Structure formats: structure tokens, C-alpha cells
Amino acid sequence: MVIKLARIGKLVRISGSVVEALGIEDITIGEIVEVGEEGLIGEVIRIFEDRFTAQVYEDTTGLKPGEIVKGTGKRLEAELGPGLLNNILDGIGRPLELIKNLRGPYITRGVKVNTLPRNIKWYFTPTVKEGDEVAPGDVVGTVKETESVTHRILIPHGIRGEVAWVKEGKYTVDQPILLVKNGTNEYEVTMKQYWPIRVPRPFETDGRLPLEKPLITGQRVIDTFFPIPKGGTAAIPGGFGTGKTVMLHQLAKWSDAKVVVYIGCGERGNEMCEVVTEFPKLKDPYTGRPLMERTVLIANTSNMPVAARESSIYFGVTIGEYFRDQGYDVALMADSTSRWAEAMREVSGRLEEMPAEMGYPAYLPDRIAEFYERAGRVKVPGKPSREGSLTIIGAVSPPGGDFNEPVTIHTLRFTGVFWALDADLAYSRHFPAINWLKSYSIHAGAVAEPWAQSFSQYSKKILGWWERKHMGFLEYRKTALDLLGEAAEVESIARVIGEASLPDEQRIILLASEILKEGFLRQSAFDEVDSYCEIGKQFCLLKLMIDFYLTASELIDRGVPFERVRSMPQIFKMMRVKEDPRGIEAIRELSLEIRGEFQKIAREYGIEGVVVGS
Ligand SMILES: Nc1ncnc2c1ncn2[C@@H]1O[C@H](COP(=O)(O)OP(=O)(O)OP(=O)(O)O)[C@@H](O)[C@H]1O
Ligand SMILES: [Mg+2]
Structure with a gap:
């Protein structure tokens, strides 16, 4: 990065987070300036004749006209490399912990600290060797930044050529780990790099x-x-x-x-x-x-x-x-x-720009x-x-x-x-x-197919027997969404005539949608078990409730009164089984219990050939 000599201007106006200054002739839009005696960090957002305006990323309280403004020749960039993870940064990439250690919890103005720690030595393992050709974006080595993530070190934008030497071992982000030669040009590559933050990464059209x-x-x-x-x-x-x-x-x-x-x-x-x-x-x-x-x-x-x-x-x-x-x-x-x-x-x-909507x-x-x-x-x-x-x-x-x-x-x-x-x-x-x-979700179709794949991927261990069965996820999802839609209509009728006056085939729609809302859609973030529901369990729950709905509807069609279905003791359990720490095992058990109860009802009413679930 080329750092120009500091150019100094003078503050003439302060309005909240926006300041106006004059005196730096070659200032450019997007340049980072240091504002006032404390050197608050700002960015130039407008230039008009000899004056320029900057937005300041720090509290401007106490600034006065007449104070200095320094041009830095830099742009707003992110410092990238090992040390980003496990970190808490402020809005311009300064680690909060570091600012606090330097200045205490209250005064945070004008603090210049790097995003990446300079005192940590990371173990760099190269994946290229002397003589290899490298170009921007190539991976040249790795750093095991945390147990979960291996940081891959990339060749920064604008550098290409032949690897003259590469080192393995423990280095800080400031120390060169690789030298790239291109004709007479030499570039030292470190584990850190700088990217402008306001422009997206360039991609080839087929990227x-x-x-x-x-x-x-x-x-x-x-x-x-x-x-x-x-x-x-x-x-x-x-x-x-x-x-x-x-x-x-x-x-x-x-x-x-x-x-x-x-x-x-x-x-x-x-x-x-x-x-x-x-x-x-x-x-x-x-x-x-x-x-x-x-x-x-x-x-x-x-x-x-x-x-x-x-x-x-x-x-x-x-x-x-x-x-x-x-x-x-x-x-x-x-x-x-x-x-x-x-x-x-x-x-x-x-x-004072012309405002548009609101x-x-x-x-x-x-x-x-x-x-x-x-x-x-x-x-x-x-x-x-x-x-x-x-x-x-x-x-x-x-x-x-x-x-x-x-x-x-x-x-x-x-x-x-x-x-x-x-x-x-x-x-x-x-x-x-x-x-x-x-x-x-406009992607519901596109992701549904791989959904089935990831289903088996995530649930192999727990499911076993499920896997060999036909999934039918899409059909279940559609039935559930249709059920919720119909229930909304039935509810509006029920509000007028009262639920008890609805025909039985509509009352079962209301009951099934209640089970779905309570037992499936509702999911407490604070429940130890239910905060996270793995994909296989989601499917089992959905299947449990939709199978219940379809079978109950069929029984009602064939003469079983709605009240008999509603008195099933498993209804309450369906709403709560999501929280059972035994997971899919508990759902499976409940589904067998429901099957037994349905068979009992079928016998009571002399109905034959009812198929419960698949
Ligand atoms: N998934 C959830 N499970 C359980 N409780 C929740 C859930 N989501 C929200 N809540 C409850 O609602 C409260 C408010 O939620 P939250 O703070 O996320 O709302 P918000 O939309 O971010 O509000 P604000 O507009 O004030 O930022 C939470 O404190 C919590 O009690
Ligand atoms: Mg909030």
C-alpha cells in the first residue's frame, strides 16, 4: 500500500457525525481522514470546490472549527487474516477488548488499533513450493486458526508470479512467509491482507x-x-x-x-x-x-x-x-x-441532500x-x-x-x-x-431435493430404519401448508357461527392445525431440547402430525364422531413430544401408540381397512 505524506487541512464546520474541512487540495472521495487533535477516524464522502465533507466514525462531541484534519491517502479497508475468529470488533474493525485495555471502558476515541493481533504467532503450513506459479486467489498455505476452522491463506489481489521461497513455521501476520517474483518485481506475502469494504469481490461472469x-x-x-x-x-x-x-x-x-x-x-x-x-x-x-x-x-x-x-x-x-x-x-x-x-x-x-420516501x-x-x-x-x-x-x-x-x-x-x-x-x-x-x-421462500422447490439428501446425511446415525423408507417429504410439507391455509378459512367461519356448529370434517381441520401449530411450528429458543431440532426429527414430527390428520379425517368420513377423535389422550402428547430428550425414539413410540388407538376406534365403529401412516 502506498501511504502518501500526511496532508493537513482545517475543520470549518461540524454537524453531528458529519464534518466539513478545507485545505487539502488533492483529497479524494473515500479517503480516510484523521479529524481533530485526537485524530478521529473519518471518510470523505463529498468534495465541493476547495471544501470536503467527511463522515466521522467516532463520537464528535467537543470538536471545534479550526482543528486540524489529516489526509491519510488510505481507503476504508478490512484487515483480513488469522485472528478474526473468536473476536469482537467495533464498526470499523477495531477489537473491542483491545480498545478497552488501552483506554478503559469509556474513552474510545481516536484509538488506532489493528484488527488482527500482532503478538500471536500462527503456525503456517505451505501448500505451494518454490517454483510454483501463483495468481490472485490461490491458496498458498493454511493456519489452524481454531479447532473448528482452518484458515486458508490466499494470494492477495494484484500479485502473480513464481514462488521464490516459502517458509513453514510460526509467524505473526506481519512477517513474510512467501516471496513472489515476477520479472524484476518482488512481492513479500504475509498472512494478512487488506480489502476495500465498499466494493464486492470481482468474479468472472460464470463465477x-x-x-x-x-x-x-x-x-x-x-x-x-x-x-x-x-x-x-x-x-x-x-x-x-x-x-x-x-x-x-x-x-x-x-x-x-x-x-x-x-x-x-x-x-x-x-x-x-x-x-x-x-x-x-x-x-x-x-x-x-x-x-x-x-x-x-x-x-x-x-x-x-x-x-x-x-x-x-x-x-x-x-x-x-x-x-x-x-x-x-x-x-x-x-x-x-x-x-x-x-x-x-x-x-x-x-x-442536506434531497430526501425521498420518508x-x-x-x-x-x-x-x-x-x-x-x-x-x-x-x-x-x-x-x-x-x-x-x-x-x-x-x-x-x-x-x-x-x-x-x-x-x-x-x-x-x-x-x-x-x-x-x-x-x-x-x-x-x-x-x-x-x-x-x-x-x-422462492427457493422452496430448489432446496427440497437436496433437503432429502441432507436428511439422510444428518440422520444416518439416529434414524436407521427411517432411511430405508420412502421419504415423501414434499408431499407432507404440501399437505401441512394446505392444512394451515384451510384452517385459516375455517377459523374465520368458526368466529361467526361458533366452533361447535362446524361440521366434523372442518373441526378436524382446526384440531389438526392446532396440533401442527403447537407441536411443530412453535419452538422455544430457550428449551434445552427443542432450541435446535435436527432435520430428521423435523420430518418425523411432521409425519406424525400429518398421518394423524389424514387417518382421523378418514375415520370421520367413515362415521366416527369428531368428539371421539378429540378425546384421544395422544393429542396432548403430540404437542409436547418435541421437547422429549429421547428425540426420534419418543416420536416413534408415540406414533405406534396412536396407531393402536386408531385401530381401537376402528374396531369400536366396525370400520375395516384403515391404513395409519406409511
Ligand atoms: N424463538 C423464541 N422462543 C422463545 N421466546 C422468544 C422467541 N423469540 C422471541 N421470544 C420472546 O420475545 C422476546 C422479544 O424478542 P426479541 O428481543 O428477539 O424481539 P425483537 O424483535 O428483537 O425486539 P426489538 O424490536 O425490541 O429489537 C424475547 O425476550 C423472548 O421472551
Ligand atoms: Mg431486537
Whole structure:
């Protein structure tokens, strides 16, 4: 990186997080400036004649006109390399722990610290040798950063040539591990590199791959009904207290991604505090290792400077892309993108730009689109050939819970999955409060087929006998969604005429949908067993309830009164079996019990040939 000599200007105006200065003639848009005596970090966002405007990523209280502004010649970049995982960074990539140690918990202004630790020596194992040709994106070696993730070291952008030498052993991120020669040019490669955060990684046109593998989340309403593929995008809008944060935490904990980037953007500090205190105690269900070993947390809470909210989103995405380029599946969660949009609105207001809808700048839809477009599954450039994916999930907090507002509307234009949080469901403590009639996943078809594959992959050990049976998942899913749709109609009739006046074939629809809502859709994040539901168990539960519904409907068709079905003692058990620590074994037992009870009813009413389940 070329660092120009410091150029010094003078502050003339301060308006919140936006400052105006003059005196640096060759200043450029996007340049990082150090503002005031303390050297607060800012970025140039507008230049007009001899004046320029910068947004400042730190608290500007106390700044005065006349103070100096230094041009640094640098851009806003992310420092990438071993040491990212297991870390908590602020909105411009500074480790919070380090800032605290340097300045104490309160004063955090003007602190210049590196993202990556400089004191740790990582063991670098090369995968290339002297004489090999290397190009940008090639993997040249690995570092076992944590037990869960092996960090792959890549050739940075712009470097290609022949490996002159390569070292194996323990080095810090500052020490060269490889020398690349190209004619008379020599490049020393270290384990760290810098990527600009505001531009996506360049890809060859055929670099994007179709989205077909589901991101398994262990949340039934998502995996079974509204799945998100690896590399997909999802919006989770919901009013105050409808469960956005809890859901994002659940996804961060349980998703089967290799690396998780969690951005706390403008939300309450105590929510981030929960993450910080709770995550280190949690174990990854896939590896049994601490979850933090695969997690990067970015915290820019509501008490932190507003402009850094804006940058925190880009930092997070860039870190996500970096791990994706190593050939990993990465999942990124942002809570909440509304606060990010509000930061844009605030800065835009201070720039006195012409506002568009509800005061948001006219470029809001472009920014939202650019953010979600950085998701995807790609063939990564460089050797060896590898694929990686970046899944982006954004919470949206529409004011008053009304989805008819710019941030929600534009987000839904650019995301493939919509998990609609519903205030009524949340009010009646039905969590996750994802409305099954309003939500959708445009990928439901695409991921369904591999869903069946991953079913056998994840459940081989536990299932055994299930595996050899016909799956029929798609059929069960469809029956369940149809049932929920019909139940909504029947409910509206029942509200008028009363449930007892409904014909029996409609009452069974209501009962079966109640079982499905209570026993399947409802899933407490705080239940030790049910917080995570593996995919095989999801299928068993769904099958249990749909088989019950189909058989009960048939019996009712053939003359059994609804009340007789409703008196079955297994109904209550169906609603609770999800919490049984014995898992699938308990479901199987219950399904046999139900079969016995149905046979008993059939005998009582002299009905023959009823087939219960498959
Ligand atoms: N999956 C869940 N299981 C159990 N309880 C939940 C679940 N989701 C939400 N809750 C309950 O709802 C409360 C509010 O949830 P949460 O804080 O996630 O809402 P939010 O949408 O992020 O709210 P805000 O708009 O204030 O940020 C939680 O404290 C918890 O009691
Ligand atoms: Mg929240």
C-alpha cells in the first residue's frame, strides 16, 4: 500500500457525525481522514470546490472549527487474516477488548488499533513450493486458526508470479512467509491482507453457481416450510418485540455454516451483551466445539457513533466474502438493517441532500440491493478449485410494525426469503412468531431435493430404519401448508357461527392445525431440547402430525364422531413430544401408540381397512 505524506487541512464546520474541512487540495472521495487533535477516524464522502465533507466514525462531541484534519491517502479497508475468529470488533474493525485495555471502558476515541493481533504467532503450513506459479486467489498455505476452522491463506489481489521461497513455521501476520517474483518485481506475502469494504469481490461472469443446498438452521418453521439456501438472502421484518433478535441468535448458533458473522447494528447494547456473554458458553451442534471458534462478532450498538453503523455492515460483508473465498459456507446476520438505513438517513440529512420516501435518501434502494447482492454461492477464482457461499440474513424493524415502509419494501425486492414476524403471534407467545400464511421462500422447490439428501446425511446415525423408507417429504410439507391455509378459512367461519356448529370434517381441520401449530411450528429458543431440532426429527414430527390428520379425517368420513377423535389422550402428547430428550425414539413410540388407538376406534365403529401412516 502506498501511504502518501500526511496532508493537513482545517475543520470549518461540524454537524453531528458529519464534518466539513478545507485545505487539502488533492483529497479524494473515500479517503480516510484523521479529524481533530485526537485524530478521529473519518471518510470523505463529498468534495465541493476547495471544501470536503467527511463522515466521522467516532463520537464528535467537543470538536471545534479550526482543528486540524489529516489526509491519510488510505481507503476504508478490512484487515483480513488469522485472528478474526473468536473476536469482537467495533464498526470499523477495531477489537473491542483491545480498545478497552488501552483506554478503559469509556474513552474510545481516536484509538488506532489493528484488527488482527500482532503478538500471536500462527503456525503456517505451505501448500505451494518454490517454483510454483501463483495468481490472485490461490491458496498458498493454511493456519489452524481454531479447532473448528482452518484458515486458508490466499494470494492477495494484484500479485502473480513464481514462488521464490516459502517458509513453514510460526509467524505473526506481519512477517513474510512467501516471496513472489515476477520479472524484476518482488512481492513479500504475509498472512494478512487488506480489502476495500465498499466494493464486492470481482468474479468472472460464470463465477456464480445456482443455489441448491439448504442452510440447515434447526428451526422447524424455516427448514421445513420456508428454507433458505446456502448463498441465499432472507429478510426478517417485525415490529417491536416480535422476536427478530432471538431468531438471529438462533440462526447464528445453529446454522450449519462453517463461519458465522454476526453484526449488531444500532440495536440496544444489552442485546449485544447477551451475545457476548452467552455465545462463548455455547457448543456447535455439528462439531461439539465452542461456537465462538467459528464466529466473528461486530458490535455497533445504539450508544456508538451513528456513521459507524453504516460501515459495520460493509465490514461484516467483507469478512464474510473473505471466508467464502477460502472455500467455506458463511452465514451473516445483521440486526438491524433498519438502523443502518436510519444512519444513512441521518448522514444524508446533514449533507442536506434531497430526501425521498420518508426522509430516506434516494439511493436507499441501491444500497440495500448492493448489500444483498453480495450474497451468493460462487466458484472462487484461484487454485485449487473451490466453492464458497455467503448467506445474508437481515432483520428489519419497521416503525410500528407496519411492513409498508421503504426499508421493508425495498428489502423484500432484493431477498429471496421472507420470514414475516407477526405481532399477534408474538402477543399470544407463539414463538417463533413467523406467520406461515404470509412468509415465503422462492427457493422452496430448489432446496427440497437436496433437503432429502441432507436428511439422510444428518440422520444416518439416529434414524436407521427411517432411511430405508420412502421419504415423501414434499408431499407432507404440501399437505401441512394446505392444512394451515384451510384452517385459516375455517377459523374465520368458526368466529361467526361458533366452533361447535362446524361440521366434523372442518373441526378436524382446526384440531389438526392446532396440533401442527403447537407441536411443530412453535419452538422455544430457550428449551434445552427443542432450541435446535435436527432435520430428521423435523420430518418425523411432521409425519406424525400429518398421518394423524389424514387417518382421523378418514375415520370421520367413515362415521366416527369428531368428539371421539378429540378425546384421544395422544393429542396432548403430540404437542409436547418435541421437547422429549429421547428425540426420534419418543416420536416413534408415540406414533405406534396412536396407531393402536386408531385401530381401537376402528374396531369400536366396525370400520375395516384403515391404513395409519406409511
Ligand atoms: N424463538 C423464541 N422462543 C422463545 N421466546 C422468544 C422467541 N423469540 C422471541 N421470544 C420472546 O420475545 C422476546 C422479544 O424478542 P426479541 O428481543 O428477539 O424481539 P425483537 O424483535 O428483537 O425486539 P426489538 O424490536 O425490541 O429489537 C424475547 O425476550 C423472548 O421472551
Ligand atoms: Mg431486537
